[in-house]
Amino acid sequence: MRKLLCAFVSALFLTMGFVSCQSDEEIKRQKYITEGILLYQNYCANCHQPKGQGLAALYPPIANSDYLQHKDSVICLIRYGMQGPVVVNGKTYNRVMPAQPQLSDLEVAELVTYIYNEWGKETQLTSLNTVKPQLENCRPKQ
Numbered sequence: 001m002r003k004l005l006c007a008f009v010s011a012l013f014l015t016m017g018f019v020s021c022q023s024d025e026e027i028k029r030q031k032y033i034t035e036g037i038l039l040y041q042n043y044c045a046n047c048h049q050p051k052g053q054g055l056a057a058l059y060p061p062i063a064n065s066d067y068l069q070h071k072d073s074v075i076c077l078i079r080y081g082m083q084g085p086v087v088v089n090g091k092t093y094n095r096v097m098p099a100q101p102q103l104s105d106l107e108v109a110e111l112v113t114y115i116y117n118e119w120g121k122e123t124q125l126t127s128l129n130t131v132k133p134q135l136e137n138c139r140p141k142q
């Protein structure tokens with residue numbers, strides 16, 4: 001539907017020399033972000049808080065977290081959880097973040113896209129192709 005509208009609008013404006021249609025990649029990014037927001041509210045905001053600011057000494061912030069430079073680890077901890085001491089923006093946290101094995105590969109990609117666009121200064125999506133092999137790499141061995 002959106003594509004159709006887009007094609008129609010392009011056709012309309014083509015003769016005037018400007019086409020302002022979003023690329024497929026951009027539409028996909030927006031979709032991931034929209035889904036990511038909902039997933040974040042359902043699965044993360046309880047602890048990390050709605051604006052990602054964290055909660056006291058209990059839950060580290062995600063907003064402007066220097067931990068976000070380890071994207072491979074972030075992908076893994078969303079599905080498999082995290083424990084042991086971790087330093088975020090100079091402060092030490094040491095509690096258990098539970099695993100969320102019910103999150104699909106796509107949902108992890110959407111969450112990571114949202115987090116990095118909202119709080120990691122990125123303007124691109126983190127694709128399923130990035131997330132899938134990484135989740136396979138860090139899957140706990142039985």
Ligand code: HEC
Nearest residue numbers: 043044047060061065067082083084086093094095096097
């Ligand atoms: C039950 C509370 C809880 C929930 C729910 C939770 N986390 Fe966490 N999260 C934690 C704790 C506690 C840590 C620090 C773990 C440690 O001390 O090793 C953490 C660490 C992190 C970190 C790395 C440190 C930082 O702040 O940058 C990220 C990123 C993160 N969580 C993202 C998420 C996302 C995304 C979700 C939702 C899918 C989520 N968390 C759900 C409690 C939670």
